[in-house]
Amino acid sequence: xxxxxxxxxxxxxxxxxxxxxxxxxxxxxxxxxxxxxxxxxxxxxxxxxxxxxxxxxxxxxxxxxxxxxxxxxxxxxxxxxxxxxxxxxxxxxxxxxxxxxxxxxxxxxxxxxxxxxxxxxxxxxxxxxxxxxxxxxxxxxxxxxxxxxxxxxxxxxxxxxxxxxxxxxxxxxxxxxxxxxxxxxxxxxxxxxxxxxxxxxxxxxxxxxxxxxxxxxxxxxxxxxxxxxxxxxxxxxxxxxxxxxxxxxxxxxxxxxxxxxxxxxxxxxxxxxxxxxxxxxxxxxxxxxxxxxx
Amino acid sequence: xxxxxxxxxxxxxxxxxxxxxxxxxxxxxxxxxxxxxxxxxxxxxxxxxxxxxxxxxxxxxxxxxxxxxxxxxxxxxxxxxxxxxxxxxxxxxxxxxxxxxxxxxxxxxxxxxxxxxxxxxxxxxxxxxxxxxxxxxxxxxxxxxxxxxxxxxxxxxxxxxxxxxxxxxxxxxxxxxxxxxxxxxxxxxxxxxxxxxxxxxxxxxxxxxxxxxxxxxxxxxxxxxxxxxxxxxxxxxxxxxxxxxxxxxxxxxxxxxxxxxxxxxxxxxxxxxxxxxxxxxxxxxxxxxxxxxxxxxxxxxxxxxxxxxxxxxxxxxxxxxxxxxxxxxxxxxxxxxxxxxxxxxxxxxxxxxxxxxxxxxxxxxxx
Amino acid sequence: xxxxxxxxxxxxxxxxxxxxxxxxxxxxxxxxxxxxxxxxxxxxxxxxxxxxxxxxxxxxxxxxxxxxxxxxxxxxxxxxxxxxxxxxxxxxxxxxxxxxxxxxxxxxxxxxxxxxxxxxxxxxxxxxxxxxxxxxxxxxxxxxxxxxxxxxxxxxxxxxxxxxxxxxxxxxxxxxxxxxxxxxxxxxxxxxxxxxxxxxxxxxxxxxxxxxxxxxxxxxxxxxxxxxxxxxxxxxxxxxxxxxxxxxxxxxxxxxxxxxxxxxxxxxxxxxxxxxxxxxxxxxxxxxxxxxxxxxxxxxxxxxxxxxxxx
Numbered sequence: 001x002x003x004x005x006x007x008x009x010x011x012x013x014x015x016x017x018x019x020x021x022x023x024x025x026x027x028x029x030x031x032x033x034x035x036x037x038x039x040x041x042x043x044x045x046x047x048x049x050x051x052x053x054x055x056x057x058x059x060x061x062x063x064x065x066x067x068x069x070x071x072x073x074x075x076x077x078x079x080x081x082x083x084x085x086x087x088x089x090x091x092x093x094x095x096x097x098x099x100x101x102x103x104x105x106x107x108x109x110x111x112x113x114x115x116x117x118x119x120x121x122x123x124x125x126x127x128x129x130x131x132x133x134x135x136x137x138x139x140x141x142x143x144x145x146x147x148x149x150x151x152x153x154x155x156x157x158x159x160x161x162x163x164x165x166x167x168x169x170x171x172x173x174x175x176x177x178x179x180x181x182x183x184x185x186x187x188x189x190x191x192x193x194x195x196x197x198x199x200x201x202x203x204x205x206x207x208x209x210x211x212x213x214x215x216x217x218x219x220x221x222x223x224x225x226x227x228x229x230x231x232x233x234x235x236x237x238x239x240x241x242x243x244x245x246x247x248x249x250x251x252x253x254x255x256x257x258x259x260x261x262x263x264x265x266x267x268x269x270x271x272x273x274x275x276x277x278x279x280x281x282x283x284x285x286x287x288x289x290x291x292x293x294x
Numbered sequence: 295x296x297x298x299x300x301x302x303x304x305x306x307x308x309x310x311x312x313x314x315x316x317x318x319x320x321x322x323x324x325x326x327x328x329x330x331x332x333x334x335x336x337x338x339x340x341x342x343x344x345x346x347x348x349x350x351x352x353x354x355x356x357x358x359x360x361x362x363x364x365x366x367x368x369x370x371x372x373x374x375x376x377x378x379x380x381x382x383x384x385x386x387x388x389x390x391x392x393x394x395x396x397x398x399x400x401x402x403x404x405x406x407x408x409x410x411x412x413x414x415x416x417x418x419x420x421x422x423x424x425x426x427x428x429x430x431x432x433x434x435x436x437x438x439x440x441x442x443x444x445x446x447x448x449x450x451x452x453x454x455x456x457x458x459x460x461x462x463x464x465x466x467x468x469x470x471x472x473x474x475x476x477x478x479x480x481x482x483x484x485x486x487x488x489x490x491x492x493x494x495x496x497x498x499x500x501x502x503x504x505x506x507x508x509x510x511x512x513x514x515x516x517x518x519x520x521x522x523x524x525x526x527x528x529x530x531x532x533x534x535x536x537x538x539x540x541x542x543x544x545x546x547x548x549x550x551x552x553x554x555x556x557x558x559x560x561x562x563x564x565x566x567x568x569x570x571x572x573x574x575x576x577x578x579x580x581x582x583x584x585x586x587x588x589x590x591x592x593x594x595x596x597x598x599x600x601x602x603x604x605x606x607x608x609x610x611x612x613x614x615x616x617x618x619x620x621x622x623x624x625x626x627x628x629x630x631x632x633x634x635x636x637x638x639x640x641x642x643x644x645x646x647x648x649x650x651x652x653x654x655x656x657x658x659x660x661x
Numbered sequence: 662x663x664x665x666x667x668x669x670x671x672x673x674x675x676x677x678x679x680x681x682x683x684x685x686x687x688x689x690x691x692x693x694x695x696x697x698x699x700x701x702x703x704x705x706x707x708x709x710x711x712x713x714x715x716x717x718x719x720x721x722x723x724x725x726x727x728x729x730x731x732x733x734x735x736x737x738x739x740x741x742x743x744x745x746x747x748x749x750x751x752x753x754x755x756x757x758x759x760x761x762x763x764x765x766x767x768x769x770x771x772x773x774x775x776x777x778x779x780x781x782x783x784x785x786x787x788x789x790x791x792x793x794x795x796x797x798x799x800x801x802x803x804x805x806x807x808x809x810x811x812x813x814x815x816x817x818x819x820x821x822x823x824x825x826x827x828x829x830x831x832x833x834x835x836x837x838x839x840x841x842x843x844x845x846x847x848x849x850x851x852x853x854x855x856x857x858x859x860x861x862x863x864x865x866x867x868x869x870x871x872x873x874x875x876x877x878x879x880x881x882x883x884x885x886x887x888x889x890x891x892x893x894x895x896x897x898x899x900x901x902x903x904x905x906x907x908x909x910x911x912x913x914x915x916x917x918x919x920x921x922x923x924x925x926x927x928x929x930x931x932x933x934x935x936x937x938x939x940x941x942x943x944x945x946x947x948x949x950x951x952x953x954x955x956x957x958x959x960x961x962x963x964x965x966x967x968x969x970x971x972x
Contacts, residue, residue: 033777036773036777037777037785037789040770040774040789040793041788041789041792043845044789044792044793044795044796044845045792046811046818046819046822047796047804047807047808047811047818047845048792048795048796048807049818050807050810050811050818051803051807061816100701103697104697104698104701105698107694107695107697107698108694108695108697108698108699110694111686111690111691111692111694111695112691112695114686114691115686115687115688115690115691117688117691117692117695125961125965127702128961129954129957129958129961130702130706130707130710131706132902132953132956132957132960133710133950133953133954133957134706134707134709134710134950134953135906135953136906136908137906137907137908137925137926137929137949138713138906138926138929138946138949138950138953139706139709139710139713139946139950140926140929140930140933140934140946141713141716141929141933141934141939141942141943141946142708142709142710142712142713142716142943142946143705143709144933144934145712145716145939146705146708146709146712161701161704161705162705164701164705165701165702165704165705165706166705166706168698168701168702168706169702169706172698183378183380185376185377185378185380186380186382188345188347188367188374188376188380189374189376189380190382190393190397191347191366191367191368192345192346192347192367192368192370192372192373192374193368193373193393193394193397193441193445194367194368194369194394194397194398195368195397196368197686197690199397203382203393203396204382207382207384208382208383208384210384222798225800226799226800226801226802228800228801228802228908228909228912229908233934243800243802244800244801244802245802247802247803247806248802248805248912251806251809262806266803266806266807269800269802269803270799270800270803273798273799273800274795274798274799277794277798
C-alpha cells in the first residue's frame with residue numbers, strides 16, 4: 001500500500017535497523033491481513049456452496065461438489081404441489097403484511113412528524129421499547145391464545161395481522177425519522193400555491209419519501225418471507241403454510257430428505273430476498289438504520 | 295398587484311415568546327421592501343404571517359385593501375420563494391414552474407407552454423427537462439423565481455433569497471433580482487439579515503429587533519441617519535464608531551476633545567450623549583488637528599481600494615477608513631477628524647434631530 | 662387570472678394562536694392518521710404482552726380441566742420456574758449462546774472485519790461483504806438446512822474438509838455448533854454498524870495520532886474506541902436482545918440432543934405449546950419479557966442520552 005521508506009544517505013545504523021524492522025512488521029501485517037480475509041471468506045462461503053451446486057446436480061448429495069449440470073431438479077420441484085403453493089402462500093403473507101405495514105406506518109409517521117400531538121415523544125419511545133421487548137418468541141403463548149379466541153387459527157389473515165403488529169413500531173419509528181429529515185418548506189411551498197392537504201400529500205410528500213417507503217416495504221416483505229415461528233404457531237393446514245414452514249417439514253419428516261427437491265426449493269425460495277436486497281441497495285443506496293433487520 | 299398593510303400585527307408563540315409586537319407597516323403597490331434584522335428578530339415570522347403560514351395572534355393583514363388575516367395561504371394569491379427554494383426534487387424544471395398552475399387546474403398543455411415561456415424569460419430555456427439537483431445554485435434560484443412568477447401573484451415574498459448562493463453568484467443574482475422586480479413591478483417583500491443586501495435591493499427597509507420595527511426608511515435614510523444606536527451598529531459593512539461623550543458649550547466632548555457637532559441640536563450642558571461617526575466619514579491625519587480623535591495605530595486591515603485602521607487612544611478604539619495610498623504601520627500616532635455633516639448624536643440611544651432631514655422617513659418609492 | 666379552486670376538507674380559517682403544521686392536517690386529521698397503526702399495535706403487541714402477565718399467574722393448560730376453567734395461582738408459576746431445574750438449565754444455555762455467539766462472536770468478528778476493511782476498496786472487500794450479508798438475509802429455514810448439511814455425520818462438507826469423517830457435530834458438540842452457526846448468521850449487522858461508526862471517526866484525528874507515532878493498537882485505543890463507544894454499546898445490546906429471542910436454533914437441533922440446546926425460546930415452546938402447560942409457559946414468557954425489558958430500557962436510555970448530547 002505505502003512504498004517502503006527510503007533510507008536517506010545520512011541515516012544512522014539505528015535508523016536503518018528500525019526501517020528494516022518496520023519493513024518486516026509491514027510484511028507480517030500484509031500476510032496476516034490476507035490470511036484473515038481468506039479464512040473469513042472461506043467461513044462465510046463454505047456453508048453456501050451447497051446451495052449453489054446441488055440444485056444443478058443430477059445426483060445431489062449433501063456434500064457440496066462440482067455438479068454434473070442438469071435442470072431436471074427444477075422439474076421435480078415444479079411437479080410438487082405443496083412446494084409451489086407454499087411459495088405462493090409466502091408471497092400472500094409477505095405482500096399482505098408489507099402493504100398493511102407501509103400504509104399504516106406512513107400515515108402515522110407523517111402525522112407524528114408534522115403535527116405536535118400531545119404525548120408524541122413518550123408514545124414513540126414506548127412503542128420502540130415494546131417492539132423490542134414483545135418478540136414473537138417471548139409472546140408466543142398469548143399470541144397463540146389470541147388467535148385462538150379471535151378464530152384466527154389456521155388463517156392467513158391472522159398471521160398477517162400478528163406480523164404487522166410486531167413490525168409496525170419499528171416501521172413508524174424509522175419512517176418518522178425519514179420524514180423529519182425532509183424539509184417542511186416543500187410542503188409549505190405547495191401550500192402557499194394553494195394545494196390542499198391531500199394534494200400536498202399526493203404531489204409532494206409521497207414522492208419525496210418514496211425511498212423510505214420502499215425501504216420499509218422491502219424490509220417488511222423480507223421479514224415475513226423468512227419468518228418461521230408465527231406461521232408455524234398459527235397455521236395448521238399444509239395448504240396454507242408458507243415456504244419457511246413447508247421447507248422445515250421437507251427435511252425433518254419422513255427419514256430420507258429429497259435433496260433434489262430441497263436444494264431447488266431453497267434456491268427458488270432464497271432468490272426473491274436477494275433480489276429485493278439488491279434492488280433497495282442499488283436504487284436507494286443501502287441506508288443503515290439500526291435494527292432494520294431483526 | 296396590490297399594496298400591503300399590517301395593522302397592529304402581533305404574534306405570540308405558545309410559551310409566551312412575543313415574535314411580533316404590534317407591527318404597523320404599509321408597503322406601497324410595486325414597492326421592493328426589505329425586512330432586515332439579526333436572527334430571531336421576527337422578520338421571518340412576519341413574512342410567514344404575510345404568506346398565511348403562521349396565524350397572527352391579533353391584528354390584521356390587508357392585501358390590496360382586502361382583509362386576508364384569516365384566509366389560508368393558498369388563497370391569498372401571493373407567491374413565496376423559500377430560503378432553500380423548496381424546488382420539488384422529483385419534478386423537472388417545467389413541472390416545478392407549472393406546479394401552481396396545476397393546482398389551479400390549468401390544462402396540461404397550456405401550463406407547460408406558460409412554464410416554458412417563463413423559464414425562457416429567466417434564461418432557463420435549455421434546462422426544462424432537468425431536475426433541480428442537476429442545476430447550479432443560481433439556476434435553482436431562478437427556477438424558484440419562475441415558479442413564483444408563473445401564477446402572476448399580487449405579491450412576492452422572498453425569504454433570504456440570496457443566502458444560499460456563493461459570494462460571486464450572490465452579486466450577480468442581486469442585480470438580476472433588482473432588474474426583474476423593476477420590470478415586473480410586483481409588490482415584493484423580502485427578508486434578509488445582510489444589511490448590504492437590503493441597502494442594495496430595497497426601495498425601503500424596515501430594520502427589526504425583538505419583534506418591533508426600529509427604523510423604517512429608504513436605504514439612504516437608514517445608512518446616513520440611523521434612528522437609534524441599534525440600527526447604527528447594525529447597518530454598514532464596517533460598524534459605526536459609537537463613542538461615549540458629554541455636552542459642553544453646544545459641542546460633544548469625547549475623552550477631552552471637542553468634536554465637530556452638527557448644529558441645531560438642543561444639548562443640555564453636561565448631559566451624557568453618544569457620538570456616532572462612520573469610519574468612512576473620518577479623515578486620517580498623521581499630525582494633530584483640532585477636533586480630531588488622537589490615538590495609536592494598532593491594526594491595519596487592507597480592504598482593497600482602502601484600508602481599515604484601528605486607532606487606540608483615550609476615547610477607546612476608533613476605526614477609520616484610510617485611502618490606499620497612505621502608508622501606515624502599527625505603532626505610529628494618528629488623528630481622526632469627523633465630518634461635521636455626517637456626525638450623529640444619540641441621547642439614550644435615540645438620534646437627536648431625527649426629523650426634518652432629507653424628507654419624510656416614510657416616503658414611498660421614487661422610481 | 663385563474664382563481665384558486667375551493668379547498669376540500671375543513672380548513673380552519675382564523676385558527677387559534679398555535680404553530681401551524683406544514684401539512685395543514687390539523688390535530689383531528691393527524692389523530693385519524695395515527696389511529697390504524699396504533700390499533701394494530703395495541704391488539705397484536707400490547708395486549709398479548711399484558712395477557713402473558715395474566716396467564717403467567719394462572720394454571721391454564723391447553724387441554725383438560727384447567728383449559729376450561731383456569732384458576733389464578735398468583736406467583737406460583739414464577740416461583741416454580743425459578744426452582745425448576747429445566748428453567749435454570751435453559752437460562753444457563755441461553756447465557757452461553759448469547760455471550761458466545763453475539764457478545765463475543767458477532768461483535769468481535771464484525772468489528773475485526775470493519776476495522777480491517779476500513780480503507781479497502783475494490784473486489785475483495787465487496788466479495789467479503791456480499792458473503793457476510795448473504796448469510797444474514799437468507800431465510801432461516803434455508804440457512805438451517807444448509808448447516809445441517811454442512812455438519813452432517815456422513816456426507817457433511819465440514820467433515821470432508823477437516824478430514825474428520827463420522828463426526829456428528831450437532832450431536833457431539835451441539836452448543837458449540839449453534840454458537841458458530843449464529844456467528845456466521847449474524848455478523849453482518851455488527852460489521853455494518855461498526856463500518857458506519859468507523860466512517861464517522863474523522864481521518865484527521867487518526868492522522869494526528871499517526872503523526873505522533875501511535876501504533877495501530879494505540880490508534881484504536883486512544884482515537885477510535887472513545888469515539889465509537891456509544892455504537893459498541895448499542896451494538897452489544899441489540900444483538901444480545903435479538904440472539905436471546907432467536908428461534909432459529911430450533912430448526913437445527915429442536916432443542917436436542919436431550920435438552921442440551923434447549924435455549925429459552927425453545928424451552929418455552931416445548932413447555933407451553935408442545936407440552937400444553939400454557940400457564941407455566943406464560944410464566945416463563947414473563948421472565949423472558951422482564952429480561953428483554955431490562956436490556957431495552959438500558960438501550961432506550963442510551964439512545965436518549967445520545968440524542969440529548971447531539972442537541
